């Protein structure tokens with residue numbers, strides 16, 4: 001029997017942006033219903049099958065001692081992941097479900113019309129609707145890949161306690177490189193097959209080369225310029241490289257070629273919500289969809305796919321619904337990101353290549369971590385691999401971008417980002433007082449270690 005409910009706000013999907021917005025609206029006295037399709041996903045991708053478990057695996061993989069059995073160590077690590085993700089999942093559920101004015105429903109939501117959402121037999125009519133359904137790994141259209149029982153995504157890997165002996169990773173981007181690094185460190189034989197002429201296509205050649213050297217130094221095989229042709233007999237990856245066909249027999253094949261907005265089950269057409277050519281929910285800079293009372297937050301709206309962007313989306317939507325309505329995606333300046341290989345690669349702003357093509361005259365400060373005299377911390381913690389690179393506007397001394405491949409880079413990049421946002425010059429960042437021994441004090445040196453400089457006009 002169908003039951004009808006009403007709410008001020010319905011949130012579809014328990015991702016970062018949705019839950020933070022739901023909490024704020026509940027506190028403000030709005031009646032909120034938050035719908036999540038899976039009882040294994042309260043809190044969304046990040047704490048269940050994304051950021052948190054992968055970073056926990058980065059940590060555990062680096063603690064394995066040579067005498068530890070790779071299989072046992074991996075099994076223990078996955079057990080730790082299970083324990084932590086369960087704690088976070090329960091914490092997320094309880095925090096929302098026990099909050100005043102908020103109800104969590106478990107089930108798959110779809111639109112009936114522009115003000116009505118269905119979950120099984122329940123129909124909910126609401127004034128405002130937020131879509132926060134995230135994204136899902138794309139399995140590329142390679143013959144045999146979808147059919148092979150060896151094909152896995154991030155979700156399968158996080159849930160499998162059995163360490164694959166040989167892993168093929170299709171895609172050398174964020175997911176591909178993180179998993180390649182993690183599994184190699186656990187003891188798996190890993191081959192990354194990347195279709196472009198090198199991994200980490202967005203980065204400058206010199207930075208990507210340092211990253212590739214670290215990975216290959218750890219035993220990851222990287223095949224760039226590889227065209228994966230088919231998966232034969234379930235376990236054999238057939239690819240073309242340099243005009244020749246090669247085969248690779250493996251225990252698991254990770255599809256890491258990008259993530260697409262999760263809209264398949266939403267029946268957006270019933271609500272008249274438009275999508276983009278890339279399959280995202282179309283939004284304006286205030287995150288309103290083509291139906292102004294329906295918003296889309298997080299990966300589903302086609303913006304950068306990071307948890308902190310979904311969080312920032314919630315600031316915009318809360319400002320629309322409870323605040324001045326001024327905040328927008330146009331306010332975002334310098335958004336950093338970190339790829340958690342070991343050591344991590346954290347970047348912000350423009351690469352040298354992008355700065356030059358945008359017409360800037362640049363000064364490049366760059367040094368290998370091992371050569372940075374001002375950063376003994378790298379030697380203290382025995383992680384001297386990597387390099388730091390700054391792209392500086394030669395005319396104004398503003399920092400245009402940075403790529404930090406080093407111990408602590410995931411923290412350092414936030415300092416650089418803050419400097420960029422507040423227009424602190426490269427000289428000011430270079431000549432600041434930093435604690436010792438820290439990684440930040442590398443800035444005292446690297447920002448002055450100029451390897452290339454254009455003349456100023």
Ligand SMILES: Cc1cc2nc3c(=O)[nH]c(=O)nc-3n(C[C@H](O)[C@H](O)[C@H](O)COP(=O)(O)OP(=O)(O)OC[C@H]3O[C@@H](n4cnc5c(N)ncnc54)[C@H](O)[C@@H]3O)c2cc1C
Pocket residue numbers: 012013014015016017018035036037038041042043044045046049050051052054055107108109110132133134135154175262265266297298299300304305306307308310340
């Ligand atoms: C392996 C991996 C590692 C990552 N590591 C990082 C990292 O270190 N740092 C970082 O910032 N980002 C990382 N990301 C990206 C980050 O996880 C995402 O950008 C972020 O989780 C997106 O959040 P969201 O709010 O858009 O939605 P999500 O967190 O994806 O939540 C969407 C929720 O909606 C639910 N849902 C979908 N459709 C429906 C429906 N029809 N009805 C009801 N519920 C539905 C889903 O089950 C899901 O729980 C990683 C991603 C992956 C895959």
Ligand SMILES: NC(=O)c1ccc[n+]([C@@H]2O[C@H](COP(=O)([O-])OP(=O)(O)OC[C@H]3O[C@@H](n4cnc5c(N)ncnc54)[C@H](O)[C@@H]3O)[C@@H](O)[C@H]2O)c1
Pocket residue numbers: 140170171172173174175176178193194195196199200201226227228256257258259304305306337338339340
């Ligand atoms: N640490 C983090 O913050 C983190 C970690 C994982 C994922 N993420 C987010 O998730 C997003 C998706 O990650 P992703 O790694 O799936 O995508 P990605 O876009 O980062 O990388 C995909 C890679 O696959 C390659 N590729 C595409 N088709 C291919 C094919 N047929 N054969 C071989 N290579 C192919 C691309 O050239 C690219 O290098 C990321 O862009 C990021 O926003 C973030």
